[in-house]
Amino acid sequence: MKADDPGILWIEEPQLGLSGRMYLPIYMHGLTTTFRHMKNSLLGKAVTVSYPDEEPHIDNPAIYRGTHRLNRDSQGRVKCVACFLCATACPAHCIDIVAAESPWPDREKYPQSFCIDELRCIFCGMCEEACPVDAIELTSLYNLTGRSREEMIFDKEKLLSVYDQTHEREPMRSPEMGGTV
Amino acid sequence: MATVIIDGQEIQLAEGERLNGVQAAARAGIEIPHYCWHPGLSVVASCRMCLVEVGRRDDKTGKIAMQPKLVPACQTPATDGTVFVTNSKKVADARAMVEEDLLLRHPVDCPICDKAGECLLQDYHFRYGQETRRADIKPFTSRRRELGPAVTLFVDRCVMCSRCVRFCREVAGTSELMVANRGAHEEIDVFPGFPLANKLSGNVVDLCPVGALGDRDFLYQQRVWFMKGHSHVCANCSAGCSIRIDENQDQIYRIKPRENPQVNRWWICDEGRYGWKHVHDPNRCVTAQKRQAAGAAPMEWSPLIAELDTRLRRSRRLAAVVSPHLTVEEAYLLCRYVREIDAEAALVLGPVPQSDGDEKYPGGFTIRAEKCPNRRGVEQIITHFAGECAGWEHFLERLTKERFDAVWVSGGYCSQWHDAAAADRFSSADILIVQDLFALPLMRRADYQLPGAAYPERDGSYVNHAGRLQSFGWAIRPPAGAMVEGQLYWRLLKRPGLYQSRAVLDEVARDILYFRAAAEPVPETGVDLNCTPAAGAP
Numbered sequence: 121m122k123a124d125d126p127g128i129l130w131i132e133e134p135q136l137g138l139s140g141r142m143y144l145p146i147y148m149h150g151l152t153t154t155f156r157h158m159k160n161s162l163l164g165k166a167v168t169v170s171y172p173d174e175e176p177h178i179d180n181p182a183i184y185r186g187t188h189r190l191n192r193d194s195q196g197r198v199k200c201v202a203c204f205l206c207a208t209a210c211p212a213h214c215i216d217i218v219a220a221e222s223p224w225p226d227r228e229k230y231p232q233s234f235c236i237d238e239l240r241c242i243f244c245g246m247c248e249e250a251c252p253v254d255a256i257e258l259t260s261l262y263n264l265t266g267r268s269r270e271e272m273i274f275d276k277e278k279l280l281s282v283y284d285q286t287h288e289r290e291p292m293r294s295p296e297m298g299g300t301v
Numbered sequence: 302m303a304t305v306i307i308d309g310q311e312i313q314l315a316e317g318e319r320l321n322g323v324q325a326a327a328r329a330g331i332e333i334p335h336y337c338w339h340p341g342l343s344v345v346a347s348c349r350m351c352l353v354e355v356g357r358r359d360d361k362t363g364k365i366a367m368q369p370k371l372v373p374a375c376q377t378p379a380t381d382g383t384v385f386v387t388n389s390k391k392v393a394d395a396r397a398m399v400e401e402d403l404l405l406r407h408p409v410d411c412p413i414c415d416k417a418g419e420c421l422l423q424d425y426h427f428r429y430g431q432e433t434r435r436a437d438i439k440p441f442t443s444r445r446r447e448l449g450p451a452v453t454l455f456v457d458r459c460v461m462c463s464r465c466v467r468f469c470r471e472v473a474g475t476s477e478l479m480v481a482n483r484g485a486h487e488e489i490d491v492f493p494g495f496p497l498a499n500k501l502s503g504n505v506v507d508l509c510p511v512g513a514l515g516d517r518d519f520l521y522q523q524r525v526w527f528m529k530g531h532s533h534v535c536a537n538c539s540a541g542c543s544i545r546i547d548e549n550q551d552q553i554y555r556i557k558p559r560e561n562p563q564v565n566r567w568w569i570c571d572e573g574r575y576g577w578k579h580v581h582d583p584n585r586c587v588t589a590q591k592r593q594a595a596g597a598a599p600m601e602w603s604p605l606i607a608e609l610d611t612r613l614r615r616s617r618r619l620a621a622v623v624s625p626h627l628t629v630e631e632a633y634l635l636c637r638y639v640r641e642i643d644a645e646a647a648l649v650l651g652p653v654p655q656s657d658g659d660e661k662y663p664g665g666f667t668i669r670a671e672k673c674p675n676r677r678g679v680e681q682i683i684t685h686f687a688g689e690c691a692g693w694e695h696f697l698e699r700l701t702k703e704r705f706d707a708v709w710v711s712g713g714y715c716s717q718w719h720d721a722a723a724a725d726r727f728s729s730a731d732i733l734i735v736q737d738l739f740a741l742p743l744m745r746r747a748d749y750q751l752p753g754a755a756y757p758e759r760d761g762s763y764v765n766h767a768g769r770l771q772s773f774g775w776a777i778r779p780p781a782g783a784m785v786e787g788q789l790y791w792r793l794l795k796r797p798g799l800y801q802s803r804a805v806l807d808e809v810a811r812d813i814l815y816f817r818a819a820a821e822p823v824p825e826t827g828v829d830l831n832c833t834p835a836a837g838a839p
């Protein structure tokens with residue numbers, strides 16, 4: 121993209137107001153936050169947890185960005201249609217898909233193989249956002265471990281099994297939540 | 302000279318030039334969206350996407366009188382004084398309406414459609430369509446049926462432009478495709494028992510402005526935005542069609558025609574379109590080997606080249622078989638090299654595969670019988686060095702009578718190009734060097750077995766059957782272990798750095814009169830070598 125591309129919206133940086141230019145109020149504002157946290161931790165309301173003895177609490181698993189899963193459709197088949205939009209959106213290039221004609225009469229294209237290199241992934245959630253059929257989602261599974269690099273390349277079966285493990289706790293995004301059927 | 306006014310811009314047309322509104326506007330840098338019109342096909346003006354306001358400027362008074370209704374630009378000739386208005390509200394509304402109508406019953410299955418990314422329906426929708434969809438129709442999947450061995454039809458994606466039908470009638474002359482039913486139920490189809498099986502059938506996929514016609518070979522192989530296109534020249538026959546090779550990370554996915562009014566216009570044949578499979582054949586030779594008593598042993602290129610050079614320079618009688626698959630530059634370097642060692646070296650044109658005859662199509666397209674890209678170019682190079690160009694059969698005869706110290710054979714053919722009997726004739730040579738793609742009899746018998754390049758990996762120029770020279774760069778790199786012929790010859794000639802085909806072509810153009818026209822930078826469409834000024838001309 122060139123700098124004169126009509127698709128670029130140029131935004132002027134807002135001018136600093138008086139308080140901004142005086143610097144002190146902003147400084148005080150920052151320190152207040154620091155002291156608030158200090159007070160909280162002194163009162164025993166610490167936000168850090170002693171992982172792994174203690175499991176962290178995840179507020180809203182629906183928006184947490186952990187291990188990926190591949191969702192299943194109503195018939196238990198992989199929901200992905202192999203459109204490659206996640207692979208296109210992925211800034212870390214960690215998704216590798218091989219598409220093929222689907223074996224089912226009611227669907228056209230499906231992923232013959234679908235691999236995510238979890239080591240390469242930066243958990244930005246772009247894939248989830250790009251997916252037109254909500255087939256890929258990030259779950260709240262955060263403790264990703266493996267003994268080798270190969271083990272950390274999740275294939276289709278593994279990603280589907282993550283779905284099987286998590287779909288009760290973390291339901292698929294419903295149409296009401298902006299998801300597709 | 303005619304003056305045409307487009308959105309207030311005046312453009313001049315040359316004498317005798319016949320353009321329609323779409324072409325005239327393109328001259329002025331203004332796009333008029335169109336589906337059914339294609340420069341290579343007849344005009345039907347059925348899609349109505351190109352509707353514009355048209356008027357006429359009075360020569361004497363200079364007053365402009367506009368027609369009250371919108372008219373299709375594709376069907377309106379741009380004559381002196383014609384006025385086209387493409388940026389009015391009326392035109393914008395008409396375009397948005399056509400787009401909305403086309404999308405009414407369109408499945409909108411872009412995520413799984415191979416055309417997505419290069420689809421006119423998509424592009425025009427974003428440029429000229431409405432923001433919101435008023436019809437409340439859920440996306441669905443398209444019905445699909447196979448039209449022939451190469452082409453499949455996604456029925457519901459079609460916008461009924463009828464380009465494919467006209468192509469089969471006018472260019473291929475085989476008329477397999479038809480429009481079945483009427484009105485909103487119109488569908489493209491073939492007659493039962495008469496599949497779309499002509500040798501130009503792949504072109505309908507390129508012509509289809511939407512994703513209705515799919516290439517079965519390319520189907521779901523790759524999304525179009527991942528591929529890089531490289532201008533190249535087809536090597537499957539001596540027509541030398543301009544092509545674009547679409548590749549991703551050195552893997553070819555498809556080949557498309559590249560517009561060249563001098564050669565193939567907008568088309569290529571299916572032989573060329575799918576004629577790249579041998580490039581990724583797992584049986585290709587990829588290790589340079591030296592034959593020893595105990596069998597062939599792999600060898601690194603650098604010591605091999607040094608050894609080869611020393612041994613060749615010690616030999617006295619040399620011969621080289623120059624394949625018609627080599628580029629002009631490569632042929633030149635090879636001839637140059639062997640002639641440098643032995644000024645009398647025999648230079649032979651490799652076998653020229655022939656089919657039964659040229660296949661002519663009513664639209665003017667011809668598939669040539671000569672199944673190699675550069676017979677003419679190589680012939681000229683050999684004639685320059687040797688005074689005459691000996692053929693393969695002749696050389697095989699000669700081999701029975703004469704002994705050569707070293708014979709260099711270049712291949713590059715995609716199929717079995719000689720038999721074991723021919724290979725046996727080479728047994729008298731002390732050193733046999735073969736560079737080829739596959740382990741054919743000659744390769745197996747060679748003392749130096751060198752893996753070579755296929756045409757998408759080459760850099761250089763081909764001269765087609767009509768004497769048109771087209772230059773191209775490599776589209777993909779050769780598989781690890783293989784070396785492009787040009788690079789090898791370049792190193793044998795001890796030239797510094799990497800092989801530069803343009804530098805060699807300059808030399809060729811300087812040395813050989815026939816190639817004189819190639820001294821200037823060669824345009825994308827090539828240069829006609831027949832127009833070379835005669836010898837002695839200033």
Ligand code: SF4
Pocket residue numbers: 458459460461462463464465466489508509510511513514
């Ligand atoms: S299949 Fe494609 S080329 Fe043929 S009529 Fe439909 S949209 Fe046009």
Ligand code: FES
Pocket residue numbers: 334335336337338345346347348349350351352373374375376
């Ligand atoms: S392009 Fe003019 S009507 Fe279709």
